[in-house]
Amino acid sequence: MKVAEMPVESVFPRLEALLPHVQKPIQYVGGELNSTVKEWDATDVRWALMYPDAYEVGLPNQGVMILYEVLNERDGVLAERTYSVWPDLEALMREHGVPQFTVDAHRPVRAFDVFGLSFSTELGYTNMLTALDLAGIPLRAADRTLDDPIVLAGGHAAFNPEPIADFIDAAVIGDGEQAVLEMTEVIRAWKAEGRPGGRDEVLLRLAKTGGVYVPRFYDVEYLPDGRIARVVPNRSGVPWRVSKHTVMDLDEWPYPKQPLVPLAETVHERMSVEIFRGCTRGCRFCQAGMITRPVRERSITGIGEMVEAGLKATGFEEVGLLSLSSADHTEIADIAKGLADRYEDDKIGLSLPSTRVDAFNIDLANELTRNGRRSGLTFAPEGGSERIRKVINKMVSEEDLIRTVATAYGNGWRQVKLYFMCGLPTETDEDVLQIAEMAKKVIAKGREVTGQNDIRCTVSIGGFVPKPHTPFQWAPQLGVEETDARLEKLRDAIRGDRKYGRNIGFRYHDGKPGIIEGLLSRGDRRVGAVIRAVYEDGGRFDGWREHFSYDRWLRACQTALPPEGLDLAWYTTRERTAEEVLPWDHLDSGLDKDWLWEDWQDALDETEVDDCRWTPCFDCGVCPQLDLDIQIGPTGKKLLPLTVVNAAPGGDASA
């Protein structure tokens, strides 16, 4: 039995009247090149996809762009995008009763079957609450009715969705491409049957697939001291642990095929091709590296086809070759040279947004910049001293760095940027002060190689936040005052240096946003009350310095946590023990908890582990647990064919 649905009208006429009164109205009008508007009535499962940040950050997001296209390619499925509206429009929408809308056809978000949010950072949680409220969807999942969409969280932050467990109906961890299609089929079947059993039934069907986490089907029991005793399913057929999704053959999923071209200015004005997923370097602080294992490379042929199709579809003049450590692709030299040759006449620039010092070589850098600007080189040693780099397993020696930098200066570069973290486990002031020494050596080497004085080195430092599913998930986070004091000492050491100080740029952030990110990253369900209190106190766009208010978060912690016998420090600066049940233990990233603990102990002993791509498997658990294997080249394939036949719209992505 098919359920009759209410007609859904565009809110644009009402929105349009408000746009002359807000900043950057163009971001709300939609109609971007390669965007899709499908007929509502011709589809039976409809997704509203949100990157919970402003358009300028959200539009280039690859995750949303990929799912948007994967879903819209299917017959009977519709996907539209929505972004966070700025506070000026939010106020007007509330005043005039305009609900949260999609930018594609300006349909109200509440009319969709699924409202899927992709979280790359936990600081987007308050923006989710704003969007839910503007949409007219009850904030608490328990209060929703059959007329409300399924609110679904994805993205890296969803690997611990417990702090937002009260607000979401479901979460999916891992790669989304296949997961959204599987979910679509479950929802379609339930709707076609006349929605039997209401929301509870469809959520149960999704949970029983084993790959969708539905928080309401799990009870959390606590110990008297506040730690978790256990997490138990409260329905039969629901798995004890929910598995992550892993797409194994990236060549079968060449998305986005038709990248969106933004209307308003955005953070990236280029097209991106993901050249591999996963990373097994084993940097212990890096959640992305741990949760995206194993490594899966896209073939050189597949990359060539995506670049060709994407450039044709967009007219962009720059291509970013994305991954967690792009120079690690086994065929990166051929890829860079091949693409630089092919697009030499068109002056298409190539960039590798993330590059490791030891995988970098100047031939590669020269190929990449052949058709474009030779701007600065950026490296991320992450830790200032050799000792701390052993703790974090970032095996970059100072010698490697200086040697690479010398070659770079010798080849015409004049600017080097270095990224570091402050507050790493076991770190002392001395480790951080070594950052100044490294920067001085870089400049000294640059002066020596070039014979010139105008050599610059910029040092950029972020606060370290321990993340779930990493060996540092048990580590105490460094407090705000200690972080700030350490960074001040470093700043003084740099500024006070007469010979080099003026050539060293110093960018750092204070420790406050990091501690709140720490609370949200390793929090449990009780942190939901804090997020809600912050939202109700006006918290929006917490990832933006100018909007983030530490005092607002502190106030919320001081009211919401003491009734539970907890406080901010309990969640952040407290070290966890081996036997503690962690809030995310029932979400299976494939990593073996015992292996993570051993790796944490190795960190404390300053013992490094090698990359399993080039050395034997070190038993992190991912491959046997998920029945997968690492997948790397060389493939022997070539950067051909030159002519690409675009997939027909509506075609099967996996064909």
Ligand code: SF4
């Ligand atoms: S199981 Fe072994 S081969 Fe697979 S990612 Fe872990 S360490 Fe590498």
